[in-house]
Amino acid sequence: MAFEFIQEALQQRRVESLLRARNVIADSSDARFLTSKNGKQYLNFASNDYLGLGSNLELQGTLTGSRSSALVTGYHQCHKDFESLLCKHFGYESALLFSTGFSANCSVIKSLFSQSSGSKAALDSAIFQDKLNHASLIDGALQSDAKHIRFNHNDMGHLRQRLEKSKAANKLIISEGVFSMDGDCAPLQQLEELKQQHNGWLMLDDAHSFGILGENGLGSVGLGCKPEILVVTFGKAMACQGAAVLASKSVIDFLLQFNRDYIYSTSMSPLMVQAAEQQFLRVLDASEQRKQLFSNITLFKHLCSDLNIPVMPSETAIQPVVLGSAENALSAQDKLKEQGIWLTAIRPPTVPHNTARLRITITAAHTHDDIEKLVTALKVST
Numbered sequence: 024m025a026f027e028f029i030q031e032a033l034q035q036r037r038v039e040s041l042l043r044a045r046n047v048i049a050d051s052s053d054a055r056f057l058t059s060k061n062g063k064q065y066l067n068f069a070s071n072d073y074l075g076l077g078s079n080l081e082l083q084g085t086l087t088g089s090r091s092s093a094l095v096t097g098y099h100q101c102h103k104d105f106e107s108l109l110c111k112h113f114g115y116e117s118a119l120l121f122s123t124g125f126s127a128n129c130s131v132i133k134s135l136f137s138q139s140s141g142s143k144a145a146l147d148s149a150i151f152q153d154k155l156n157h158a159s160l161i162d163g164a165l166q167s168d169a170k171h172i173r174f175n176h177n178d179m180g181h182l183r184q185r186l187e188k189s190k191a192a193n194k195l196i197i198s199e200g201v202f203s204m205d206g207d208c209a210p211l212q213q214l215e216e217l218k219q220q221h222n223g224w225l226m227l228d229d230a231h232s233f234g235i236l237g238e239n240g241l242g243s244v245g246l247g248c249k250p251e252i253l254v255v256t257f258g259k260a261m262a263c264q265g266a267a268v269l270a271s272k273s274v275i276d277f278l279l280q281f282n283r284d285y286i287y288s289t290s291m292s293p294l295m296v297q298a299a300e301q302q303f304l305r306v307l308d309a310s311e312q313r314k315q316l317f318s319n320i321t322l323f324k325h326l327c328s329d330l331n332i333p334v335m336p337s338e339t340a341i342q343p344v345v346l347g348s349a350e351n352a353l354s355a356q357d358k359l360k361e362q363g364i365w366l367t368a369i370r371p372p373t374v375p376h377n378t379a380r381l382r383i384t385i386t387a388a389h390t391h392d393d394i395e396k397l398v399t400a401l402k403v404s405t
Contacts, residue, residue: 040348040349040350040353040370041371046058049062052078053075053388054066054070054388054390064363065360065363065364065365066363066365066393066396067365068383068384068385068389069365069366069367069382069384070386071384072388073234073385073387074234074262074386074387075387076309076312080302083297085101085293086293087294088289088292090289091289091290092286092287092288092289092290093286097289097290099293101293101297102290102291102296104300105299105300105303106120108303109303112307113241113255113269114249115253115269115271116271118268118269118275119267119268119285120265120266120267121266121267121268121285122264122265122266122288122295123258123264124228124230124266127159127267127268128163128228128254129166130163130285131163131226132150132160132163132166132167132195132197132226134277134278134283134284135148135167135278136169136195138168140280140281146168146169147191147192147193148191148194149170149191149193150164150167150169150171150197151182151185152164152171152172152174152197152198153174153176153197153198154174154175154176155176156198156199157203158373159228160199160228164197169193170191177209179210179214182196186220194221194223195224195226195252196217196225196226197225197228198214198225198226198227198228199227199231199232200228200230200232200236200242201339202231203230204341204374205335205337205341206231206339206340206341206342207335207338208232208338212247214248224251224252225250225252226253227250228256229244229254229255229256231339231340232339233255233306234259234261234306235260235313235316235339236339239310240306251270252268252269252274255267257299257302257303261305261306263298264295265291265295313387315387316385319387319389320338320342320385323394323397327401330402332398332401333345334383335380341384342383342385343380343383344381344401344405346379346380348379349370349371351379353368355381362396364400366381367381369381381401
């Protein structure tokens with residue numbers, strides 16, 4: 024029977040405890056939400072709204088849609104103004120706005136190293152990626168014409184070996200500032216040093232670093248690292264939607280010519296641009312929220328240590344508890360839901376096999392009582 028593979032693939036996912044499904048949220052606040060399925064309220068420890076800025080946003084009347092792609096009539100004054108604001112604070116010459124972080128990451132890589140640009144430079148280029156990089160970064164490299172080389176997670180010795188063996192004229196090292204599934208940080212200084220030693224460039228996806236780390240929450244840039252290509256997303260600490268690519272004017276001009284995702288997509292809604300600009304300014308001014316966030320992270324880690332709960336070594340908002348099999352992670356997830364705590368079981372292929380986990384995200388909106396309840400529930404559920 025034609026397309027029989029669809030049902031076979033779904034059944035295989037069920038058997039392996041890997042089938043994914045969506046949950047309908049009926050109502051939500053900074054640290055709690057109601058589900059439509061049972062009307063029950065849950066403590067939310069699966070949110071990327073790290074600073075608790077997702078509520079109380081006020082927008083004035085503006086266009087809901089940009090009405091066209093940016094290169095036709097979809098590039099409005101609000102787009103230009105927000106790009107300029109981002110460049111001012113991050114210290115870059117130019118920027119492009121995208122509707123999603125996935126599109127930003129993936130499209131930048133594949134357009135930089137595509138023969139469709141009329142150049143054969145892609146064939147003399149190599150991309151060096153951390154093995155735990157986000158799927159959007161991996162997909163971009165796989166769709167490019169450059170050689171794709173992976174190095175062991177945060178292993179600078181392994182990266183050095185890979186760089187030394189490469190004869191490519193154009194070398195791009197790609198890493199995340201904070202890794203989305205492990206919560207650990209990239210060794211920024213060492214990445215910068217290796218980049219310089221091998222005449223390469225560095226690209227950072229700062230989705231989980233921006234807003235949290237560095238001076239004024241500016242992520243890797245606030246920590247003193249300025250990669251040639253920086254991607255910041257608005258859907259995490261900014262609690263908004265969209266992303267920006269920041270780079271030199273020549274790189275952004277190149278993307279305007281050859282980035283098919285940008286050229287052939289309706290530009291980011293002016294309504295979302297206005298929201299993103301407001302949220303960006305709130306993030307810069309969120310020193311008290313960052314202080315509260317790290318106080319909550321410290322409390323969580325101390326309580327877990329006291330109860331011998333094996334949390335991975337992370338100092339950021341992402342605090343994973345690895346349980347091994349997908350079955351174990353799903354079982355723990357269900358037990359926590361019974362106690363009014365919402366955590367997501369992260370399973371392969373999102374994480375490597377035998378590393379299925381509960382990905383706990385601590386936010387500034389959580390109270391000490393919330394965190395104590397979480398840790399107590401973790402002890403009896405894992």
